[in-house]
Amino acid sequence: MLDLLQELGRWSLKGLQRLGRSNVFMLYVLGGIPMCVRRPRLVITQMFAVGVLSILIIFVSGLFVGMVLGLQGYNTLVDFGAEESLGVLVALSLVRELGPVVSALLFAGRAGSALTAEIGLMKATEQLSAMEMMAVDPLHRVIAPRLLAGIIAMPLLAAIFSAVGVFGGYLVGVGMLGVDDGAFWAQMQASVEIREDILNGVIKSLVFGVAVTWIAVFEGYDTLPTSEGIGRATTRTVVNSSLAVLAFDFILTALMFNK
Amino acid sequence: MISSHDPVLENALVKVRGLTFRRGERAIFDDVSLEIPRGKITAVMGPSGCGKTTLLRLIGGQLRPASGYLVVDGAEITAMSRAELMQLRKRMGMLFQSGALLTDLNVFENVAFPLREHTTLPESMIRDLVLMKLEAVGLRGARNLLPSELSGGMARRVALARAIALDPMMIMYDEPFTGQDPISMGVLVRLIKLMNDTLGLTSIVVSHDIHEALAIADYVYILSAGKVVGRGSPADLSQTDNPWVRQFVQALPDGPVHFHYPGAAFAEDLRL
Numbered sequence: 001m002l003d004l005l006q007e008l009g010r011w012s013l014k015g016l017q018r019l020g021r022s023n024v025f026m027l028y029v030l031g032g033i034p035m036c037v038r039r040p041r042l043v044i045t046q047m048f049a050v051g052v053l054s055i056l057i058i059f060v061s062g063l064f065v066g067m068v069l070g071l072q073g074y075n076t077l078v079d080f081g082a083e084e085s086l087g088v089l090v091a092l093s094l095v096r097e098l099g100p101v102v103s104a105l106l107f108a109g110r111a112g113s114a115l116t117a118e119i120g121l122m123k124a125t126e127q128l129s130a131m132e133m134m135a136v137d138p139l140h141r142v143i144a145p146r147l148l149a150g151i152i153a154m155p156l157l158a159a160i161f162s163a164v165g166v167f168g169g170y171l172v173g174v175g176m177l178g179v180d181d182g183a184f185w186a187q188m189q190a191s192v193e194i195r196e197d198i199l200n201g202v203i204k205s206l207v208f209g210v211a212v213t214w215i216a217v218f219e220g221y222d223t224l225p226t227s228e229g230i231g232r233a234t235t236r237t238v239v240n241s242s243l244a245v246l247a248f249d250f251i252l253t254a255l256m257f258n259k
Numbered sequence: 260m261i262s263s264h265d266p267v268l269e270n271a272l273v274k275v276r277g278l279t280f281r282r283g284e285r286a287i288f289d290d291v292s293l294e295i296p297r298g299k300i301t302a303v304m305g306p307s308g309c310g311k312t313t314l315l316r317l318i319g320g321q322l323r324p325a326s327g328y329l330v331v332d333g334a335e336i337t338a339m340s341r342a343e344l345m346q347l348r349k350r351m352g353m354l355f356q357s358g359a360l361l362t363d364l365n366v367f368e369n370v371a372f373p374l375r376e377h378t379t380l381p382e383s384m385i386r387d388l389v390l391m392k393l394e395a396v397g398l399r400g401a402r403n404l405l406p407s408e409l410s411g412g413m414a415r416r417v418a419l420a421r422a423i424a425l426d427p428m429m430i431m432y433d434e435p436f437t438g439q440d441p442i443s444m445g446v447l448v449r450l451i452k453l454m455n456d457t458l459g460l461t462s463i464v465v466s467h468d469i470h471e472a473l474a475i476a477d478y479v480y481i482l483s484a485g486k487v488v489g490r491g492s493p494a495d496l497s498q499t500d501n502p503w504v505r506q507f508v509q510a511l512p513d514g515p516v517h518f519h520y521p522g523a524a525f526a527e528d529l530r531l
Contacts, residue, residue, distance in 0.1 A: 122362075130359035133319050134421075135348035136376045 022218045025139070029147055029217070032140030042145040043152070050111040050146070050213075051153030055160065057110055058103055062161035065102060066168025069093055073169070074177050086179050087188035090169030091162075095192065095201045096257070099162035101249050104208035107154055108241040112216035115146055116237040119220025120230035128221075143217050150216070154209025155202050162201070200256045207248055212241040272297040272429060272461045273318055278327035280310070280317060287313050289485040290327070295429075300455050300462040302476035304469065304507070306516070309482050311465040312356075315431045318463070319353060320344045332428065349377060352422030352430040356437060358414035360406040366393070366417050367402040373424045392420040396450060412443025419450060429461040430454070436468040444468075448475055469508055473497075481507060 036043050073089040119142065122128050128138040166188075173179040192198065216237045223233035271294035280288040287310040295301045303311050316322045318329060320336050329336040331347060339347065360369050370389045374380060380388070393399040396416040406414060415435060422430055435447050452475045455462045466472040473479065473493040481489035481496070481504055489496055489504035496508055506514030522528065 125362070126355045126357055126359040127361055129321065130353070130355055130361075130418075132321060133348055133351070133353040134373050134376070135345040136373075137345075141376070 018222070021222065022214070025218055025221065026214060028137075028139045029143045032137070032144030033148065035140050036145050036148050042141075043148050046145045046149035047153055050107075050115065050150050051156065054107060054110045054153070054157055057106055058157045058161050059164055061102065061106055062099075062164035063168040065098055065161075066090060066094065066165030066170075067172045069098075069165065070169035070172030070177070074173055074179065083173075083177075083179050084183035085187055086169065086173040087166075087184035087186075088191045090173070091166050091188045091192050092197060094162040094165040094169075095197050097249070097253075099165065100158045100201055100205035100208055101245060103158040103161040104154065104205065104212055104245045105242055107150075107157060107209075108212045108216070108238055108245065111150065111153070112212050112237050112241050113234045115150070115213070115216040116220040116223070116234045117230055119143070119146075119217060120223040120225070120233050123221065123223060124225035124227075124230060139221075143221060147213050147217055150213025151206070151209045154212065155205040158201070158205035158208075200252075203256075204249065204252050207252060208245050211244045211248060215241040215244060270297055271295055272332055273463075274330040275318075276328050276330075278317065278324050278329065280313060280322065280324045282313075286485050288317075288324070291482075291485065291487055292327075293480050293487055293490070295461060295463055296478060297461050298455075298459060299477040300451065300464060300475050302464045302466060302472040302479045303482065304465075304467055304472055304479060305482035306507070307467060310485065311467075311482060312433050314482075315353065315433055315463065315465055318431065319348065319351060349373075349425055350428045352425075352427040354415065354418050354422050354430065354432045354435060356434040358406070358411075358418040360409075360414055360417055360421070362406050364406075365402070366398065366404050366406070366409070369406070369417060370420045370424055373421065377425060388424070389420075392424055393417075395423070395454075396420045397446075410443070412439050412446065415439075415443075415447060416450065419454070423454065423458065423460075426458070427460070429463070432462065432464045432466070434466055435464065436466055436471045444471060451475055469510060473508075483507075 069090045070086065073086050073093075074083055077083045077086055077089065119128075122138075122142065128142065131138045131141060170184060174181050174184050219233040219237045219240075223229045273295035275291060275293045278288050278291045279286065303314060305311055313322065317324055318331060318336070320339065323337060332350075334343070334347065336344070336347075360366075361372060364372065367389055370392055371385050374385050374388060378385075390399055390402070393402055396419050398413060398416055398420065401409070401413065401417075406417070409417065419430075432451065435451065436444050439447065448471050451462060451464065454460060464472055464476065473496070476493055479489070479491060479493055479496055480487055483503060489499060489501055489507075491499075496504060499505055499508070503515040505511070506516060512518050
């Protein structure tokens, strides 16, 4: 029993230490933001790596999620004769929830893991150390541009996901199942609010972007510089950032959409 | 043996006094004092795991000692702010064992990296400087290759070109000869000597390749178990009467460092 308590204590102390380290780390990284503003090229290169290269998976997933929403939504709505509202259902689900959440989960798997592995490998091959010895702060030169790129890319990816998803719902609902074209768009236009729905969705994706990228770069920087350490860090990035996304989603939804 | 009141050592670029450094419970350095003379090649040798690389990281300010002090070019490293340390590091080059080239940049950009980070020179000037440095290490023709396309010896030469990009006062070499074929070993030995003499550098070579290190060093320190166990010119060391140093310098398999890992007597272990 005492052993168990001791183990629990050690475990939570370790967790708190990591949390503290990640905060100090973040503080130093933020010191590199002025450099990113002065040299936007550094951020743009990284935006290509984390953003542009993630577009394909975001696009395809968005399309399928939208099409499934179209099918499922139609089957439920048609029982109440309300299939004209399919556009509203698809758009609201995507913009409020599925767009930010699913694209953040995909982003963690596609871009977050790559960031962790890249930074971890740079550490293991002494590239970060070499930079330090060349009087270049790796937190500013390597980490800050990647963090910023992730934070900028995430809302854009979520927006692409939602837009493509709406189109997928349209394909199934109007194209396959015969929902009225005009009603689909008109009801959507009437019910989706810019501030209430779209802005809140963008805020969500921004928060997820910060969480996922922060976890990814920290895990990479904090990794044990061995192949096993990098493997573990990459797994932790995907697991922890997925959990963080879902937890933040609950908190944000509770704050944003309670009436 | 040369005393520490020697005029050459008085004018030392790096002075280490009473340095103690611990990793966990283990003392990597225990009250170590040494001087790196200006304008010379100093070899720091010792068996693997005796903290040679740690010494370079301490001199570069990447690690902080538990006690003692390190003075580089008249400035005390342990008392420096981060900004001062960064200024000092611009005047030091370090060659890592693996080369530590940035894998996402080609050879040219790797050498240009310190120039782009620390200067606002126009592109044409950077190009000229980089080509000059690459010419010095004989790799001007390899400027468009990626680090993954280089052999180990070439990667180290590129790293050397990068280390001299900002014209430092001192270069630290971490195991420059390890794992090299005889030709690239010969090239590296010649380059280290040449760089030191033509650029007026101070070089610290950390190595356990006795033959190569003794061939180019002006002064040698031998470390073991956190202590300096031998020091002097290569000629002094070959005539030492310290049994440990003799074993190390002459690469004898048995001596004060035993061939056998400590354990019970063989006969006892076999239950005879």
